Amino acid sequence: MNLGIITPRNVGIGDAIQYGCIPENYHRNTGKKITDLSRSFVFDHNPFVSRDQDADEVIDLWNHKFKPGHHFLSKSERWCDGLGLKKCYLRHPRLYIYENTGYRDFAPTISVHCSGKTRGHLSDKVIETIQSKYRDFKILQIGGEKDRSTPFTDKRGLPFFESVKIIAESSVFIGIDSAMYHVARCYPQVRRKVVIQNSHFNEEQLQKFHPYKEDFDDWIDYDTEYFNELDYDIGITNSLYKI
Secondary structure (H helix, E strand, O other), X not given: OOEEEEOOOOOOHXXXXXXXXXXXXXXXXXOOOEEEOOOOHHHOOOOOEEOOOOOOEEXXXXXXXXXXXXXXXXXXXXXXXXXOOOOOOOOOOXXXXXXXXXXXXXXOXXXXXXXXXXXXXXXXXXXXXXXXHXXXXXXXXXXXXXXXXXXXXXXXXXXXXXXXXXXHOOOEEEEOOOHHHHHHHOOOOOEEEEEOOOOOOOHHHHHHOOOOOOOOOOOOOOOOEEEOOOOOOEOOEEOHHXX
């Protein structure tokens, strides 16, 4: 049986990148490639994907139904369970490009994404803190042309895979819940620091905030560091001055 997958074209980049964990896990469990019927950019470099064979069964990933009442340690593990795969070999998405460039061959670089489709913009306070804490680093701002401006080296508006390369070669990624954060998750060697902003989470919500809690399981991960905008730690988030 050949399995085909359909991915939506009208969702955000981050929403699509979550599927980057599926083909390798499927192949390592079954020995078969998945057929990408939507020709998603997420699979452009994926060696475990086929685009030239028919599918005997088709799964619409966006509308796939998961069994209720399960707790998972990663989004990847959730997908393996949802697709009936016995073992989860890959716990994060992969884009299969720029994985061997290695930031160690370059000057220390910070990639920063300051604006998100649903999370607004990093505040002036956060920008100033990053600028101060990483003043000895090369700081590159990636993202869309209309993202907020900053004092950092402007790399906004680049083609998607050029932004991917910048992230892959960074020692640290700093940002919010955004498309570029999901890109950074494809590169475990890049240290990821995400700011949970006051404009979206109050102190009470931060106390309850943790990976794979209900309503958050679509993006929060255990291997990311989380920060708030205050001068003290709350729950799993560190104070901003520790960023």
